Amino acid sequence: MTIDPTRLAPMANAIRALAMDAVQAANSGHPGMPMGMADVATVLWTNFLRHDPADPAWPDRDRFVLSAGHGSMLIYALLHLTGYARPTIDDIRNFRQLGSPCAGHPENFELAGVECTTGPLGQGLAMAVGMAIAERHLNATFGADLVDHRTWVVAGDGCLMEGINHEAIGLAGHLKLAGLNVLWDDNRITIDGPTSLSTSEDIPARYRASGWHVVACDGHDHADIARAIDEALADPRPSLIACRTIIGKGAPNKQGSHEVHGAALGADEIAAARVALGWTAPPFEIPADIAAYWHLAGRQGQGAHAAWRERLAASDKAASFTAQMAGELPPLNGFADYLAKIASDQPTVATRKASENTLQALTADVPAMIGGSADLTGSNNTKTSSTKPLIAQDYSGRYLYYGIREFGMAAAMNGMALHGGVIPYGGTFLVFSDYCRNAIRMSALQRARVIYVMTHDSIGLGEDGPTHQPIEHVASLRAMPGLTVFRPADAVETAECWQLALKNANGPSLLALTRQNLPAQRSEAGENLSARGAYRLVAAKAPRKAILVATGSEVALAIDVAEALEAQGFGADVVSMPSWEMFEAQDATYRHDVLPAETLRVSIEAGTTFGWERYTMPHGLRIGIDSYGASAPAKDLFAHFGFTVEAIVPEILAKLAS
């Protein structure tokens, strides 16, 4: 401990002052949490956190996650005080204003040092679990010389009450992630009032039941905080450090109540707090001696960083480590062979199985890929021979049995991707994308390279019935900004879409895959046609009267419909459209060539028609399902819902006649 312990109190008060002043200036924000956790954060950032403000991207830095993201001023103050280039004091003055990197909630794409975007409660901690998994895996792969760091989380009651917390800590406890330490802001206040309004839970007992070590401390006693953290570090389990705090500590009249949670304190209370804290500096000014101590704290990691650089330079794994951390892909040679083979073989295969076959090649080519499933391994077909289980006894594995934890899985994958060095993919049934929907959104918002393998993508799953049959899911995922959705039609398209997903380094991808077998549509694999988003799979032979736009399992049906139309003298193109997003990115000439304006357009997709007016025009025809499904064998359902040549052809002919 190089910082004089008697200096910690004024250092913590610097956080409090910045939090009060920034929230007051914005007249918006959450002062209570930063003020309440200022002491804990000060002890952590002066004594334990290993980082180097001069290089926020140092791969072996500790990860610090502010899961209680509403208390964003805590991390802005810490980054500023320890000497990160941003936020500057002007950034903090502009807290919550357009253009300031000091957003209402911390955003990883705005500030280096913010490891992940938080605010949606519970997900920060769950992402930290993913970071800790990535750390252990890379440690097992590249050795402790290159990777050996910790993951720290500050979490509030909200993070712990959310359902995802159960999933996250269950996974972390099972995997024995000793490097994960959660500092729980135990202030017993939520937005609605005291926690006793809504919960009677014994949180430490629950964490112990999930395989965690638990230690408590007085969150305003610096020595006690340090003692508790030391105890946590000595334990071989992940640790919950229960920090008993007073929310808004330092605001003499409002502290300890929910009034201090989410609103500016007001000028009077701030004045009173300045007196109570003995803080005489003007707003947004830090006395030089306190600033110096904070900068000293910020420089403490330089030695470790320099030593690490030396170890890296000396390591025979330096090149592969650096490339993997940078997210570079090795040559996809096995994949290329596989693609050539299936283009030639033209297998009839479910796209979930085609995905497995693709993964078999890709996971052999790309050691950074870590797969998994939320307890549907044999259904999602996510496991390959290259991906041995990643378990507590062997972190070098590359396959995670996430358990029945869809939301926890998705958030963990976000954390893994943001940690860097690994490319996570994971599966569940498409309908249960609902369970992890906000984490998918957070993948997109954070620009995280996460690949969702969502199988059983329509009524084609059959007997399990409407609870398991996606209807609105593909559309509602297409509506999500920043997510690329793929619904491939056969084995070649599945491989192409996987390749595109893997190359999509700055955002998530989602593959919607069938349970049921589909015939091959493609016999060449030269150009990745799926990269166009949509392409003319079959051109009309008779004069073109209709364009059938289909995705996934309905492409084969569209071809049959087109043949039936051709037999009656009506020419019909079939357009396969595996990805709306990629089609939208094409130039107008290409889009117009695929979808010329003058022709009747018919969409065929076994899901909601919602949104298809974009391509069919409102006066076109949309073959879809705008109700819930039913329980029956798949072929009966397709017939029942009108997905047959017999049902569709007359609709098209009637439309053409009208």
Added chain:
Amino acid sequence: MTIDPTRLAPMANAIRALAMDAVQAANSGHPGMPMGMADVATVLWTNFLRHDPADPAWPDRDRFVLSAGHGSMLIYALLHLTGYARPTIDDIRNFRQLGSPCAGHPENFELAGVECTTGPLGQGLAMAVGMAIAERHLNATFGADLVDHRTWVVAGDGCLMEGINHEAIGLAGHLKLAGLNVLWDDNRITIDGPTSLSTSEDIPARYRASGWHVVACDGHDHADIARAIDEALADPRPSLIACRTIIGKGAPNKQGSHEVHGAALGADEIAAARVALGWTAPPFEIPADIAAYWHLAGRQGQGAHAAWRERLAASDKAASFTAQMAGELPPLNGFADYLAKIASDQPTVATRKASENTLQALTADVPAMIGGSADLTGSNNTKTSSTKPLIAQDYSGRYLYYGIREFGMAAAMNGMALHGGVIPYGGTFLVFSDYCRNAIRMSALQRARVIYVMTHDSIGLGEDGPTHQPIEHVASLRAMPGLTVFRPADAVETAECWQLALKNANGPSLLALTRQNLPAQRSEAGENLSARGAYRLVAAKAPRKAILVATGSEVALAIDVAEALEAQGFGADVVSMPSWEMFEAQDATYRHDVLPAETLRVSIEAGTTFGWERYTMPHGLRIGIDSYGASAPAKDLFAHFGFTVEAIVPEILAKLAS
């Protein structure tokens, strides 16, 4: 106990035989759970469950929830064997076939006796929490003479591992729901294999930490099962009854492994099981003596039912109880007065506040309404003076502090609505509809009268930034079949939409409401114009060149845009469209009148443009946001994202000129 205990074993084997045979006939389904839990279910349904197969709608029946819905053959067998009119043995023969009420997962809309639709894991148990809340509330309101029953749940490891389980049991423990008893099928097998693949949790300890009583038993020892249930009933807390079972018990070669979870056993194994169980009857036949015992078990509740009918007949609350259980609404007199007043007052008010004002009237008019919020009471404005807290010490209250448990709240509301006698509404931020999305879907699939109060419905929430700003949410909820989405524009529309939501007895409604103030648009309240879904709020004065279709907070902007266009000689209608679903239900004449085909249409909505081609046509104009938001004051954001007269008018003029 009127059933000879020695008969329980063959009675349980009847369940096993039906499960084996039905899954085999369908060649699809899950035999493992029904066979594993056959003994527990037999003890429960012969000795404890109070019901009357002759009247599945008896309000004071016990509720039985098969949370592990994939084991649907368990409940189909029980309903059939105890004498419910359906399923017949032919229904069971047609398990998982189109038209059979014996769907892959139990569906409340297919079979009386199925209290709720299950399959999405964890939600059955969470709905049962809502049922138990409704029961305690109605007990406190109408007395134990009319309402005093229990809620039973059969749940598997999946239900317990899902995040929602944490939320559900936390709420149940906090509310001390003694009548709730969960029979946990502790078979230590999941789809991927042994539970030890993915979890190391001490489940009993976790439940105890959440305020539950826990008792264990041998799930194949009938006396031990009865002992454990007796112990649970004696405890004043909700109870977890851990039933140690062997999955697929009775299938001699496959039991105890995940192979028996989700596939037919096959003819050989079924033959072997018949030998092992001593079951000689042909498929789908129940020996007469065993059938007779089951029917005897089914008649055991008749006496209690008759006594209850007598108590109801003698009760001075009979009429109000019956009406409330039937979901009838009393006259909305206070609401009518309120509506007339605001039409006259024309307040400038946020629609979340207008919602509160509406609720103030409605909750006084309608005693069945039970409100709540997931810890955002003061933000969602869901609390009224009529709705005192519903707490463990006073179940007569009508306001639930759900805690930071969005998914648990939504599922609990489904359970409350399906229990009957209460009309639940609950709030969170619209962006966090993601957290409870599948429960919203389950409201729709189950046709449950649940009202979602989703506030902070756009970038208009301002500084909290993109994690809190809905973009794709309104569209993605519109895409969900069976859900009615409302986005009202002012106080009158908010009141109208609330009225429509309340009258929507057979499905869920969702109100998307603003944080920010909005001016009044409407000064009359004669006809409920929102019931039309969309209507011409302002007609063009100059010759009509454009139709501006706006929702919610953008209606005021549309009016300003229209005025600016009129000032330049371009006539523009303004159409307010609070509900797509209700507009779609109008006849073609009305829809054509509001949106005549020949005019340029412009949608203005502060969310994704996804789907708006339906009304604007692809060649129309869509003013929206197809990226994530940002952190800044609301007015800065609206300007930044182009929601100003200055930005929109030139776009329209350019379009008109092209």
